[in-house]
Amino acid sequence: MQVDIDTGWMRDIRHVPSPNCDSRPAGMHAELIVVHGISLPPGEFGGPWIDLLFTNQLPGEAHPYFAQIAGMRVSSHLAIRRDGAVTQYVSFADRAWHAGVSSYAGRTACNDFSIGIELEGTDTLPYEPAQYRALAQCITALLAAYPRLSAERLVGHSDIAPGRKTDPGPSFDWAFAQRLLGETLNPPRLPA
Numbered sequence: 001m002q003v004d005i006d007t008g009w010m011r012d013i014r015h016v017p018s019p020n021c022d023s024r025p026a027g028m029h030a031e032l033i034v035v036h037g038i039s040l041p042p043g044e045f046g047g048p049w050i051d052l053l054f055t056n057q058l059p060g061e062a063h064p065y066f067a068q069i070a071g072m073r074v075s076s077h078l079a080i081r082r083d084g085a086v087t088q089y090v091s092f093a094d095r096a097w098h099a100g101v102s103s104y105a106g107r108t109a110c111n112d113f114s115i116g117i118e119l120e121g122t123d124t125l126p127y128e129p130a131q132y133r134a135l136a137q138c139i140t141a142l143l144a145a146y147p148r149l150s151a152e153r154l155v156g157h158s159d160i161a162p163g164r165k166t167d168p169g170p171s172f173d174w175a176f177a178q179r180l181l182g183e184t185l186n187p188p189r190l191p192a
Contacts, residue, residue: 001086001137003145008091010078010141018054018089020075020097025112030092031148032104032114033139035177036076036157037121037167041065045082045120054079054089073097076116078138084130086138092146102160110160115142115149123169132173136180143185151181 002011009015040049041063049066052058053074060070076098077090090096098116099109107113117138121127143149156172157165 001141003092003141005145008093010086010088010092010138013086013088015088016051016055018075018096019056020054020073021090021094024093024095028095028112029148030113030115030142030146032110032153032155032160033142033149034099034110034114034116034155034157034160035135035168035172036098036116036118037123037127037169037172038076038079038118039120039122043122043125050079050118050120051087076118078116079118079120080131080134080138081120082128082131084128084134086134092142099157099160101164104155104160114160119168119172121168122171123166124171126171127168127173132177132180135177136184139181140184151178151185154178154181 004011038050039045040053042065049058056073058066058070060067075089075096077088077092077096079087092115095111096116097111099111099114102110104110117135119127119131143151157167
C-alpha cells in the first residue's frame with residue numbers, strides 16, 4: 001500500500017468518495033490515528049451499509065436501526081472489512097467526520113488533526129486476523145507518507161471520547177495490533 005501525497009488517496013484500494021468531509025483548518029496536519037469499530041446493522045457484517053452511510057444514501061426503511069441513523073452525516077478516511085478489504089472515503093488531506101466531540105492530549109476537535117480508520121466489528125466479537133494485517137499495512141503507508149504521524153499516536157475512539165464511545169472495544173487486541181505493526185514497520189531480515 002502507498003499513499004499518493006498529491007491527492008491524499010491510497011493507491012490500489014477501493015475508493016468511495018464521501019461528501020461528509022471538509023478542509024482541515026489552516027496549518028493543521030494529520031498527527032493522530034483513531035481506530036473505530038462499526039457494524040451495520042449492529043452485530044451484522046457485510047453488505048453495502050457502511051458505504052451507504054458514509055455517502056448519505058442509507059435507506060432508513062431497510063432496517064429498524066437505520067431509521068435512527070439515516071440522517072447522520074459521518075465518514076471516515078478508511079474502513080477495513082472482516083476479510084481485510086480496505087475502502088477509502090476521504091482524502092487524508094481533508095477532515096473526515098469520524099471523531100465527534102473528542103480530545104487528545106489536551107487538544108479538542110480531533111477530526112482536525114486525525115485520520116479515522118473503521119474496522120468492521122463490534123465491542124464484543126473478536127476482530128479478524130486479516131483486519132489486523134490490513135490495519136498494520138495501512139498505518140505503515142500512512143507513517144511513510146505523513147511524518148507528523150507516529151506509531152505512538154494510535155488510539156481508539158473510546159480513548160478520545162471516553163464515556164461517549166466504547167469502540168473499538170475490549171475485543172480489539174491492541175497488543176496483537178502493535179506487534180503486527182512493528183513487524184510491518186521492521187520486517188525481519190533474512191540471512192544473506
